[in-house]
Amino acid sequence: MKIIGEKINGTRKKVAEAIADRNVEYIQNLAVKQVEAGSTWLDVNAGTHPGREPEDLIWLIENIQAVTDTPLCLDSANPEALRLAIQKVNKTPMINSISGEPDRLEKILPIVAEHGCEVIALAMDETKIAETYEKRVEIIEKVIKATRAAGVPDEKVYVDPLAMTVATSNQSGVVACETIRALKSKYTEAHFSIGLSNISFGLPARKQINRTFLILAMQAGLDCAILDPLDQDLQAAILTSELLLGLDENCLNYLKASRKGLFE
Amino acid sequence: MKIIGEKINGTRKKVAEAIADRNVEYIQNLAVKQVEAGSTWLDVNAGTHPGREPEDLIWLIENIQAVTDTPLCLDSANPEALRLAIQKVNKTPMINSISGEPDRLEKILPIVAEHGCEVIALAMDETKIAETYEKRVEIIEKVIKATRAAGVPDEKVYVDPLAMTVATSNQSGVVACETIRALKSKYTEAHFSIGLSNISFGLPARKQINRTFLILAMQAGLDCAILDPLDQDLQAAILTSELLLGLDENCLNYLKASRKGLFE
Helix, strand or coil, X not given: CEEEECCCECCCHHHHHHHHCCCHHHHHHHHHHHHHCCCCEEEEECCCCCCCHHHHHHHHHHHHHCCCCCCEEEECCCHHHHHHHCCCCCCCCEEEEEECCHHHHHXXXXXXXXXXXXXXXXXXXXXXXXXXXXXXXXXXXXXXXXHHHCCCCHHHEEEECCCCCCCCCCCHHHHHHHHHHHHHHHCCCCEECCEHHHHHCCCCCHHHHHHHHHHHHHHHCCCEEXXXXXXXXXXXXXXXXXXXXXXXXXXXXXXXXXXXXXXX | CEEEECCCEXXXXXXXXXXXXXXXXXXXXXXXXXXXXXXXXEEEECCCCCXXXXXXXXXXXXXXXXXXXXXXXXECCCHHHHHHHCCCCCCCCEEEEEECCHHHHHHCHHHHHHHCCEEEEECCCCCCCCCCHHHHHHHHHHHHHHHHHCCCCHHHEEEEXXXXXXXXXXXXXXXXXXXXXXXXXXXXXXXXXXXXXXXXXXXXXXXXXXXXXXXXXXXXXXXXXXXXXCCHHHHHHHHHHHHHCCCCHHHHHHHHHHHCCCCC
């Protein structure tokens, strides 16, 4: 399971403050802790101020790279911000995200292709988010047609099936898992990633829901997630799922984590 | 999700002592607590002393029935003990278990059929436990041919796919889930049950493994389990899985459990 550390996100209040105050220590601390906790990438989202986004994103990138060489996941819907930011990264980043929206495909996919990035592909287009997995599969089929045409190999595509909150539809989790299952059998080289926390929006004990959903999605074929790597119970759920899904040879990772006290 | 409370089992040391000492209070306390925690059936296993089994089983049944009218799950491989015990039950019990072993089919299935019992059907025969789900499916196909021939409707059959410990084969959990998935599509009226705790035998933090496996098996189609209903984390996992699998209309059960503090 690959982890994209979610914490450096300018839509979170404290991170927004740290960006506004140019609080280097706060950001670098989030970066180091998430790397120590096993992140494969660090998501970097500069927040929702279009005018300031390129500058803020570059400030984040430079300060994060000063303390870690873990690659970044540039999280922006703004092609201009991405074009400027990608000049500053030390390692090829992941791009978060493209989708079936023509605008994103036209403006962000070329950046992905040019720089050889991994990319998150959301199972949505310019219309309302589809309620059935069949429709989400269709959207991703179109997106992968476009990524292939642009020269992006399937193994760099991380499909996000979209997990909306179960508070408004009790089929949300099922539809996300079915989307993964259907696409995984068709695109065997592609990866599957999810922004974990949406599934529990508006409900109590959100960590309990997120953790359980991660286990279910892993069985469906999820092999990557944007999540809080500092959540010990979530890390325990990942290792235990890998054990039970036959992905942990001789239980080595599970036993190692147990000796370190992860399950206590 | 239906729960078969596992605690009144004479292979557990304290229960064996309570049976030997005719400690009514200890047994009745286990019965009441498991019923309060939501058990649909109470498993009753008198232990492994063949000579004493019928007498011990009847003693357990009579004392349990004195404090609860929850139906029992008579857990014995001894047809004679089952024939005698079934005369003493107030409600039609579940029988645990038949399997593809000719001896069990010939001697226990007629008791099930005669009394209209639910029955657990283990995916094993007289040979070594099969390592592939295809072979387990074949065994259950034979068992269900026999239950149908005996007049037992599929909806009274609770298939146990067998979950051996992942400590000796990292495919154990996968094979169990695939067995459920394959059989569920073929026998849409049958149920699927599992003895939960075997999966973690020999490993540390067993509850963590059991809980995670239950979530995975529920996604595959498990709708019943023999487990410890007093384990709050396990109950939380069941409710959260039902929420995410689309089985909890308007999140009502989840929200109710949250208000009662189950997730704290």
